[in-house]
Amino acid sequence: MGTQHVHAGWDAQDPHGSIVPPIHASTAYAHATHADLRDLFARRREGFAYARSGNPTTRVLEERVAALEGGAAALAVASGQAATTIALCALLAPGTHLVASERLYGGTTEFLTDTLADLGVEITTVDPWDLTAWERAIRPETRAVLVESLANPGCEAVDLDAISAIAHARDVAVVVDSTLATPALYRPGDHGADVVVHSATKYLSGHGAAMAGVIVDTGRFDPRRCPERWPRLTEASARFGVVFADERGPGCTPLLAYARAKYVTDFGATLPAASAHAVLQGIETLDLRMARISATAADLADWLGSQAQVARVNHPSAPGRPDARIIARDFPRGTAGVFSIDLSGGEAAAEAFCDALELCTIAVNIGDVRTLACHPATTTHSHLPPARRAVCGAGDGTVRLSIGLEDVEDLRADLARGLAAASGISALAA
Template identity: 50%
Template sequence: MTAATPAPLGTPIVRPIHHSAAYAFETLADAREVFAQRASGFTYARTGNPNVAALEAEVARLEGGECAVATSSGQAAVSLALLTLTGPAKDAHVVVSSRIYGGTVDLLTDTLADTGLEVTFADPREPQQWEDALRPGTRVFFLESVANPLTELPELEAIAEIAHRNGVVVIVDNTVATPHLYTPGRHGADLVVHSATKYLSGHGGPLGGVLVDTGSFDPTEDPERWPWLTRKHHRWGDRSPVEVFGARRALLGVARCKYLNDLGPCMGATTAHEILQGITTLGVRVERQSATAERLALTLAEHPAVERVHHPRFGDPRQQQLRETGSYRGVGGVFSIDLKGTPEQVEHAVNSLRLIKLAANIGDVRTLVAHPASMTHCRLTPEQFRVSGITERTLRVSVGLEDEADLTADLFQALSVIAPAHAPQPRSASTTAAH
């Protein structure tokens, strides 16, 4: 294009990818201010990038949060949250849902336990267990808004009230529900984490995580309990994180500028771009997946090979009440079933699936099945298995966007190795609502 050629009209609808590791400054003075945390800006892609920043802003907006930090995986987001809240404490203790994703159990009871972190498990449906588990060193309550894999709903508001009365921060993993179906910050969560690999992305491709601060945690309300956030330190130029980032952003400021910077579990520009593209269809995807999952759960509840369906629709009256009046627009595309028969028959049924894939992921547009006892939760101890509710006959289903009739037919032909049954016609949305 010559100098005389006018610039083309129009701007990109899709954000361009900023594929750069480093960022240049006009002057050393500018660089000095940004590196010293006295001015905002990008320095190196390990701690920020325009695409990553756009993703962070969008997820924070969806969750109604103050700010967010994107990471290389959901596990990294959980790690940053826990390290920032417990890492420097000598008596760090967290209370964790007993009905939680197996990888989180591994992180807490093995890797972070090596740092001295102590963990107590409590049932998310029983707030009194959380109160009973409190210690002077308890810093965090950690639970899921929809339990993975048994799709149970927590007593979040009651648990959050106990936490806040005792100076404890509440972290909620909102991966299964997504902010489209539920926003934990409105019900007491201080931090929200996502495996963005799942529903935010939606297509089973990019790996990423996001940590959102809802803006409710203020360490200056009890500065002696959170000295690493409220006291001056040479890392922050002889200022405190509260002075550098502000009281409502100090936690994520430290998560980004200390733990993300030092440990390096950062998200790349292309990954952020892909996840942002996925978010544009989040609502339409999760509403359909949630509705299809509920209809499939209703169908499978009547199958002679199925002993139990794990879904709030089939829970006790309190679970049904939370589903209907607890501000859930749906409970997501995941549910689990316990099969009759022997473990060998269960394995045969899994191996007989044709359309549905055996994989450890959830939130894909493709329907996936997993055997938690052999896969996602395989390292649980016998006691952890007992309190988790998972058995050798439990299968987790993550519903995709395929035709419901095709999914039903595949499930029924696979379950026929345990007990034959005729696949019914799919239920319509209006029929389901009437049940």
């Protein structure tokens, strides 16, 4: 695994022998003859024409992430949000239906319930642990189910093998946002996922310096298995003059060929080469970072659970979690560094806690080498109605932590400072 993090997708065989994948800062790509370029547009050959739909640096990133996920191919895009949007748009035509876990990143929930609904796709949300709810929610028009392998912010795991079996029995594609888990800890394709999406802005990049997203096709999804359910892939495209179901080969699958040709190009959700380069550098140390961050987070979660101001710790190791069996079975390498605590003093305590932190930074990102803290109910999940926020694990007193690479003792001291500030508020509230 660590070897692939460093080598997959790049063999130093560029003309100069550069051992680091270079940044291809070119908008357009030259062709020896007019016929070469014409054939590229006619999809008769592979290559680069104009960087909106890809460039050689993003191609290395695609090959590396596909290899890490054990997938058939990947598509790199401008952000994690673009990855989710494009993956779902490619699977869900107007009039179709999506079943989604009710525990998702707030931005994803907003996209589903607002923009995707505008596009004529119906959505049903379910408790991710209630397998009969997944069964019941799937209808003839359902084309995809969506879950997070570890949910943001409560770090809950799902029984993906069971959900995949339910979905596949009805020819429904399984889409998994695996941003928090990363392929260093968990590969959704090994548990039945058809499509994996990542916000590479987080752990893959790892240093809080680039926005990026990746869609991985694990190779299971075959639109020809049930052609009438996927006409946009199995019938000839008037616009592109091909049947996308035929577009299969190294680095190319029907779904990703369609997503790249149509949505990356039309939405302009291009990943800049410099960002792809930053993510590639981040991935080189992913394995090490995830091991260290997972261990530090588990240590701090355990300690926070014994603190008077903390009503509840939402970390996989916390006692009484409904996903304990799944975590023990599927996450032997750890569960990353994002988890949340519910402070008994509510929002005021959360505010005092955050403001007292000196080492941890108040910021809404996750997956950075620096530890970050935020109050999801008034930030990442603030556009959701309160009941929905609570279901997502973003209560009034919830503070989300994304643990970084600092020394655990320094972090414990800083969190203790936050708790001391919050304890005054709890006392006042009580």
